[in-house]
Amino acid sequence: LSSASCRLDSKDLLLTTDVLVEGVYFDFRTCTFHQVGFKALAANLSDIAAMGGVPRYFLVTLGFSGKLTVAQLDQLYEGMADLAHDYKLKLIGGDISAAPGGLFVCITVVGEIEKGRAVVRSGAKVGHLIFVTGTLGDSAAGLELAKIIDRSDHLHRSLAITSLLPLLQRHFYPIPRIHEGRQLSARRIASAMIDLSDGLASDLRHLCEESGVGAVVEAAALPLSPALVEYARQVRRDPLDYAFTGGEDFELLLTVPEGRVARLMQLVRQERIKVSQIGRVFPRASGIRLKGAGGRRLPFPRRGYEHFA
Amino acid sequence: LSSASCRLDSKDLLLTTDVLVEGVYFDFRTCTFHQVGFKALAANLSDIAAMGGVPRYFLVTLGFSGKLTVAQLDQLYEGMADLAHDYKLKLIGGDISAAPGGLFVCITVVGEIEKGRAVVRSGAKVGHLIFVTGTLGDSAAGLELAKIIDRSDHLHRSLAITSLLPLLQRHFYPIPRIHEGRQLSARRIASAMIDLSDGLASDLRHLCEESGVGAVVEAAALPLSPALVEYARQVRRDPLDYAFTGGEDFELLLTVPEGRVARLMQLVRQERIKVSQIGRVFPRASGIRLKGAGGRRLPFPRRGYEHFA
Numbered sequence: 001l002s003s004a005s006c007r008l009d010s011k012d013l014l015l016t017t018d019v020l021v022e023g024v025y026f027d028f029r030t031c032t033f034h035q036v037g038f039k040a041l042a043a044n045l046s047d048i049a050a051m052g053g054v055p056r057y058f059l060v061t062l063g064f065s066g067k068l069t070v071a072q073l074d075q076l077y078e079g080m081a082d083l084a085h086d087y088k089l090k091l092i093g094g095d096i097s098a099a100p101g102g103l104f105v106c107i108t109v110v111g112e113i114e115k116g117r118a119v120v121r122s123g124a125k126v127g128h129l130i131f132v133t134g135t136l137g138d139s140a141a142g143l144e145l146a147k148i149i150d151r152s153d154h155l156h157r158s159l160a161i162t163s164l165l166p167l168l169q170r171h172f173y174p175i176p177r178i179h180e181g182r183q184l185s186a187r188r189i190a191s192a193m194i195d196l197s198d199g200l201a202s203d204l205r206h207l208c209e210e211s212g213v214g215a216v217v218e219a220a221a222l223p224l225s226p227a228l229v230e231y232a233r234q235v236r237r238d239p240l241d242y243a244f245t246g247g248e249d250f251e252l253l254l255t256v257p258e259g260r261v262a263r264l265m266q267l268v269r270q271e272r273i274k275v276s277q278i279g280r281v282f283p284r285a286s287g288i289r290l291k292g293a294g295g296r297r298l299p300f301p302r303r304g305y306e307h308f309a
Numbered sequence: 310l311s312s313a314s315c316r317l318d319s320k321d322l323l324l325t326t327d328v329l330v331e332g333v334y335f336d337f338r339t340c341t342f343h344q345v346g347f348k349a350l351a352a353n354l355s356d357i358a359a360m361g362g363v364p365r366y367f368l369v370t371l372g373f374s375g376k377l378t379v380a381q382l383d384q385l386y387e388g389m390a391d392l393a394h395d396y397k398l399k400l401i402g403g404d405i406s407a408a409p410g411g412l413f414v415c416i417t418v419v420g421e422i423e424k425g426r427a428v429v430r431s432g433a434k435v436g437h438l439i440f441v442t443g444t445l446g447d448s449a450a451g452l453e454l455a456k457i458i459d460r461s462d463h464l465h466r467s468l469a470i471t472s473l474l475p476l477l478q479r480h481f482y483p484i485p486r487i488h489e490g491r492q493l494s495a496r497r498i499a500s501a502m503i504d505l506s507d508g509l510a511s512d513l514r515h516l517c518e519e520s521g522v523g524a525v526v527e528a529a530a531l532p533l534s535p536a537l538v539e540y541a542r543q544v545r546r547d548p549l550d551y552a553f554t555g556g557e558d559f560e561l562l563l564t565v566p567e568g569r570v571a572r573l574m575q576l577v578r579q580e581r582i583k584v585s586q587i588g589r590v591f592p593r594a595s596g597i598r599l600k601g602a603g604g605r606r607l608p609f610p611r612r613g614y615e616h617f618a
Contacts, residue, residue, distance in 0.1 A: 013322065017368045017404050017417060024407045059326045061415050095326050098333045101410005106370050108326060108417040 012118055014111035016047040022102035030146045033072045035172040036105060037079025039248075043197060044109040045087065045176035046250040050195040052119040052185020053111035055178065057092045058084065061106040063099025076105070087178060119185045119254075123192035124211035128255040130279040131264070133180050135225040136200055137239060140246025142171025145231065159234055166227040174250040180273050181252060189264045190254040199247045201300065205288060207253060214286040217279035219298060244290075255281055321427055323420035325356040331411035339455045342381045344481040345414060346388025348557075352506060353418040354396065354485035355559040359504040361428040361494020362420035364487065366401045367393065370415040372408025385414070396487060428494045432501035433520035433564040439588040440573070442489050442561045444534040445509055446548060449555025451480025454540065468543050475536040483559040489582050490561055498573045499563040508556040510609065514597060516562060523595040526588035528607060553599075564590055 020026060020040045041058065048055045060080065064073070084091065089109075145167050148156050177195070184190040194207045200222075208215050222243045232239035256264055268275055282289075290298040329335060329349045350367065357364045369389065373382075393400065398418075454476050457465050486504070493499040503516045509531075517524050531552045541548035565573055577584055591598075599607040 010319075013419070015366070015368060015402060015417075015419065017370050017402060017415075019370045019372060019404050019406050019415065021372050021406045021408045023409050057324070059324060059417060061326050061328045063328060063330050063413055093324060093326060095328050095415075097328050097330045097413075099330045099410060099413065100332050101408060104372055104406075104408065104413060106326075106328065106404075106415040108324070108368060110322070110324065 010115065011112040012115050014048055014051050014053040014113055014118060015108065016044050016111070017106065017108040018043045018047065019104055019106040021104045030143070030150050031172060033075035034079040034082075036103075037076040038083050038173055039079075040105040040107050041080045041083045041109075042174045042176050042250060043248075044107045045083070045178060046174070046195040046197060048109055048111040049177045049181030050119070050193045050252055051111070051113065052117060052181045052190070052193065053113040054182065055087050055089050055109050055111040057090050057110040059092060059108045060094040061096070062094070063097045063104045065098070065100055065102060068103065080107075113185065117185055119181075119190050119193040121192055121194050121207050121210040122212075124207060124213050124255040124281050125191065125257070126213060126281055126283050128191050128257050128281040129261060129277050130204075130215060130217065130253070130255055130281060131275045131277050132196070132200070132223060132251050132253050133177050133273065133275050134249070134251040135223045135228065135274075136196070136249055136251065137228050137242030137244075137246040138167050138170035138225050139174060139248040139250075140171075140199070141228050141231050141242045142167035142169070143248075144235075146171065155235070164227055164231050164234075166225065167231060171248065174248060176250055177252045179271070183267055183271055183273065184252070184254060187263055187267055189256055189260050189267065191257055193252055193254040196249045196251045196253055197247060199245045199249075200253065201244050202247075203253055207255070208284075208288055211255075211281075212284055214282040214284050214288055215279055216282055216286070216289045216291055217300075219290055219292045221276060221278045223274070223276040223278075319424065320421040321424050323357055323360050323362040323422055323427060324417065325353050325420070326415065326417040327352045327356065328413055328415040330413045339452070339459050340481060342384035343388040343391075345412075346385040347392050347482055348388075349414040349416050350389045350392045350418075351483045351485050351559060352557075353416050354392070354487060355483070355504040355506060357418055357420040358485050358487045358490030359428070359502045359561055360420070360422065361426060361490045361499070361502065362422040363491065364396050364398050364418050364420040366399050366419040368401060368417045369403040370405070371403070372406045372413045374407065374409055374411060377412065389416075422494065426494055428490075428499050428502040428563075430501055430503050430516050430519040431521075433516060433522050433590050434500060434566070435522060435590055435592050437500050437564040437566050437590040438570060438586050439513075439524060439526065439590060440563050440565055440584045440586050441505070441509070441532065442486050442582065442584050443558070444532045444537065444583075445505070445558055445560065446537050446551030446553075446555040447476050447479035447534050448483060448557040448559075449480075449508070450537050450540050450551045451476035451478070452557075453544075455480065464544070473536055473540050473543075475534065476540055480557065483557060485559055486561045488580070492576055492580055492582065493561070493563060496572055496576055498565055498569050498576065500566055502561055502563040505558045505560045505562055506556060508554045508558075509562065510553050511556075512562055516564070517593075517597055520564075520590075521593055523591040523593050523597055524588055525591055525595070525598045525600055528599055528601045530585060530587045532583070532585040532587075
């Protein structure tokens with residue numbers, strides 16, 4: 001049990017918490033302790049990014065079994081420290097406990113934002129345009145690739161790995177879009193925003209539900225990285241599958257009123273931020289739809305990552 | 310993954326986090342989901358109490374296996390809600406995950422206090438008097454009693470339970486000393502304070518280490534409840550064993566400069582707070598000592614509750 005006091009002057013306070021559990025979110029056959037620490041913190045920072053805030057402090061609670069070594073614990077904290085350093089985040093407390101069932105890492109991040117400026121999930125209105133930052137599906141493909149490499153089977157030997165390495169980087173060391181989120185909130189561009197942690201299918205649904213709206217997404221507009229396109233070609237899958245349902249991209253999904261699109265384009269030029277328009281907000285009654293080539297309606301995947309599947 | 314924004318104006322922010330893990334902190338053979346929820350929140354509030362603060366918001370992260378029923382989850386949240394209601398605490402977020410290893414409950418509480426007024430663990434100085442609120446050892450005895458009752462063996466049948474019920478109440482529904490902590494900080498009485506979660510032996514050591522001091526505790530001065538004395542008599546144990554090493558009493562341990570004792574006594578009278586002087590702060594070199602009847606030096610238990618024992 002640990003505690004701390006800190007100061008945030010005349011700002012709104014942002015709080016986010018997230019837990020990673022061994023055997024559910026990660027598996028030490030395909031990742032390191034350093035990676036788990038890094039990603040556990042990244043997932044929280046991503047949520048602060050989606051509100052447009054600045055992360056300031058964090059608390060870490062760990063449960064682990066007696067088998068964990070001090071060196072492994074050090075690596076876990078180093079993974080967090082490496083990311084925390086980039087954002088001048090301060091570790092101010094936490095708790096540890098024995099956990100016979102395996103490791104879990106529960107992080108709470110405290111952030112701040114100018115009063116009344118936090119971007120919410122519920123602000124999308126009919127007619128607003130839907131954008132995402134970066135590229136989608138890389139993390140899910142990266143995890144799949146890591147498992148293939150780990151198995152060392154014939155599929156592994158048939159892959160040309162070098163061009164696929166960015167996928168591994170995206171999966172194991174995701175970069176939370178703090179800078180992008182800050183700009184999108186400070187310039188009052190986003191009417192609603194959410195981070196893509198569970199996958200576009202799931203997270204767009206969350207945003208639509210909280211805003212009481214529907215949406216149409218253009219399949220052809222989904223931003224795909226060259227590495228993902230190449231990977232999908234090699235494993236003979238549709239890259240859109242990864243882009244739709246793959247979790248942990250930690251990109252931002254946002255809606256923008258048409259009148260603010262010029263401001264967004266100015267931001268894109270000035271700050272070299274990558275955003276793609278992928279659809280538009282519709283009334284709730286039209287549901288959430290996916291349009292393929294020539295306007296053909298495609299089945300919209302019901303959800304992304306499922307914890308209890 | 311969940312997040313929230315909230316406002317705390319011109320106050321210092323207090324943050325505390327605590328995790329309870331099934332099979333380590335609790336066991337559903339001897340407790341209910343309602344009790345686990347209640348105690349998980351109480352443990353955090355106790356830490357806010359020790360800083361002298363007011364709890365305002367909380368976040369709850371749960372890991373649980375597929376065996377958990379919705380009714381059990383409801384009971385867990387109701388246990389928290391019952392305590393949260395008393396302090397007008399608002400649940401503002403949290404996270405859930407599958408956890409094949411069993412239930413864990415990780416809570417973060419956000420509190421506030423007037424700027425610069427948070428009571429720390431490091432403020433004890435040589436000559437300050439050591440006090441505790443309430444009575445000690447009840448919770449540990451309550452847990453032992455619950456296990457005896459659960460076993461239904463001959464020891465159970467030989468006990469007169471009625472007079473021992475307060476011990477069960479203290480163990481399963483501990484009351485965090487928020488009111489006491491507020492008064493002790495607002496009236497600038499405590500120079501250092503910590504809550505008794507691991508037991509007096511452990512927590513006094515924490516306070517002394519952080520303050521760079523030693524301490525002498527008088528065994529005869531430890532406040533014991535009638536129920537604990539009665540229980541110890543029935544099971545033929547020394548009640549001081551429970552008072553020293555028993556965890557989860559969630560009383561406050563504090564040091565008070567001699568010049569502020571009159572103020573403390575005034576508080577005791579006005580607010581009907583129970584405090585007992587149990588010792589005095591000495592230089593670090595004298596270590597932490599326990600004095601028995603006639604000034605005889607007793608072995609000081611090395612520590613209280615051990616997670617990884």
